[in-house]
Amino acid sequence: MNYFWVFQNKTFREESQGGFLWAPQKDKLGHNKSHWSLMKEVKKGDAIVHSVNGKIAAISFAKEDCYVAQRPATQGFGDWEKQGWRVDCEYYFPAQTIRTKDYIEQIMKLQPDKNSPINRAGNGNTGYLFRASKDLFEFLIVKTATCQKIEEQGLELLSLLSAGYEYEKxxxxxxxxxxxxxxxxxxxxxxxxxxxxxxxxxxxxxxxxxxxxxxxxxxxxxxxxxxxxxxxxxxxxxxxxxxxxxxxxxxxxxxxxxxxxxxxxxxxxxxxxxxxxxxxxxxxxxxxxxxxxxxxxxxxxxxxxxxxxxxxxxxxxxxxxxxxxxxxxxxxxx
Ligand SMILES: [Zn+2]
Ligand SMILES: [Zn+2]
Structure with missing residues (x-):
């Protein structure tokens, strides 16, 4: 299982309502971007942390592997090239809003070394999709109290964060x-x-x-x-x-x-x-x-x-x- 972090901002509403992620394959000049092509790595069951305007806005799980898909017809995506990558995912919304700034030290410690969402200065990198880690994901679903909601859906993976567990540290x-x-x-x-x-x-x-x-x-x-x-x-x-x-x-x-x-x-x-x-x-x-x-x-x-x-x-x-x-x-x- 892999973990990802997506910066959505403007397109969050459409993507969360539609239950997907979408990124173009190339920019207008025909260039690939690593934060777009990373979409191809998302597989069924992978977990995604959604960051919107400095807050953790949702947690989701990919329902299927990433696939090639045309740009959504809705206006938020108007500027991008048509050919893109799409991941259909199940969104869960936090019971508690948290600002990434307030936990920046922990997030930086827990994020992976490569393709990480936060730069050394403690700011979000420019781009769409980045890698997260299991520890970062667990940390955030506890902090945002999303775990309870996810568990109600009977997702097995989250049973490890239920109230029946005691944290060592x-x-x-x-x-x-x-x-x-x-x-x-x-x-x-x-x-x-x-x-x-x-x-x-x-x-x-x-x-x-x-x-x-x-x-x-x-x-x-x-x-x-x-x-x-x-x-x-x-x-x-x-x-x-x-x-x-x-x-x-x-x-x-x-x-x-x-x-x-x-x-x-x-x-x-x-x-x-x-x-x-x-x-x-x-x-x-x-x-x-x-x-x-x-x-x-x-x-x-x-x-x-x-x-x-x-x-x-x-x-x-x-x-x-x-x-x-x-x-x-x-x-x-x-
Ligand atoms: Zn006791
Ligand atoms: Zn007593």
């Missing part, structure tokens, strides 16, 4: 994505709670199902059903203190609690088995959940210890070998 603004992803994840968990009423669980080692992705980021999948089971088994109570109860969830009608992986899923590389198992998921009230992620050293330590003592035997059964509390605290950076 969360710095700066990415942490906001993480909070949103966490909220969306809890929505999925609560839907799973409603779907399936598990009453008991036999702890046993589960094989890892993680996929690692190239680039700077690695994503870890969490199955909402596992967390749903854990919450149900905990009786919708906070496992730090059963009296912690703040409000009822509108989805489940029960005390609102959140799922937390006692051994963070991002540590899975250090284990032979999956960490996404009921034995490793604790049910926490929202305050205790924030505490274990953001609290001061001593309080986090105390809370994790309480939870670890309760879960020790079950973790062993699930094949998750932890020597002692210190082992776990290391995973929290404490």
């Amino acid at each position: 969360c710095n700066g603004k990415a942490s906001l994505d993480r909070v949103i992803a966490e909220d969306e994840y809890m929505e999925e968990v609560e839907s799973a709670i409603n779907r399936q009423k598990t009453s008991s669980i036999e702890d046993c080692p589960k094989e890892k199902t993680q996929k690692n992705f190239s680039g700077s980021r690695r994503v870890y999948k969490r199955d909402p059903q596992v967390s749903a089971n854990a919450i149900r088994l905990a009786g919708f109570k906070c496992e730090v203190d059963e009296s912690h109860s703040f409000f009822l969830s509108h989805r489940t009608g029960k005390n609102y609690v959140e799922a937390h992986h006692l051994l963070p899923i991002s540590c899975e590389d250090e284990f032979d088995v999956s960490l996404d198992v009921e034995a490793n998921v604790v049910s926490l009230c929202p305050v205790c959940h924030r505490l274990v992620h953001h609290g001061k050293h001593e309080q986090v330590r105390q809370t994790i210890e309480t939870l670890y003592q309760k879960r020790r035997q079950r973790l062993i059964k699930a094949g998750i070998k932890v020597k002692d509390l210190e082992d776990i605290l290391k995973a929290y950076g404490k």
Whole structure:
């Protein structure tokens, strides 16, 4: 799969409404342009980032390989030579508008070295089609919140960006994505709670199902059903203190609690088995959940210890070998 970046500006409306990209094969003097002939490289399933007047205006996927096509009859294309290249694509529009300027450093870091859309000065190159990269594409569909929309269409590729994934690296603004992803994840968990009423669980080692992705980021999948089971088994109570109860969830009608992986899923590389198992998921009230992620050293330590003592035997059964509390605290950076 290949990734592209297109600057559309004037023709965006027509192209997005018509669901295509079009570029002439030659200019008036009969010259080829690399940013046009790159069209020939677009194949079915490739992803395209659409930039319009400095904003990310759409994300699309090619429905077919590029083919030879006459200039569209509409006025926006009036000046170009007739013979051209065309790619039919499915457009998805962002839920969030972002300006490329605001993310220029990341974009420059993630774009490919050759045929890249942004020049060294941080401005868009003059031309139509350029190359993007998988990392750049993923970065932008998260930033523009297009991923959700694409996923609703059931596109398999994007399942890797669903709320069920936790990003390993969360710095700066990415942490906001993480909070949103966490909220969306809890929505999925609560839907799973409603779907399936598990009453008991036999702890046993589960094989890892993680996929690692190239680039700077690695994503870890969490199955909402596992967390749903854990919450149900905990009786919708906070496992730090059963009296912690703040409000009822509108989805489940029960005390609102959140799922937390006692051994963070991002540590899975250090284990032979999956960490996404009921034995490793604790049910926490929202305050205790924030505490274990953001609290001061001593309080986090105390809370994790309480939870670890309760879960020790079950973790062993699930094949998750932890020597002692210190082992776990290391995973929290404490
Ligand atoms: Zn957590
Ligand atoms: Zn609590």
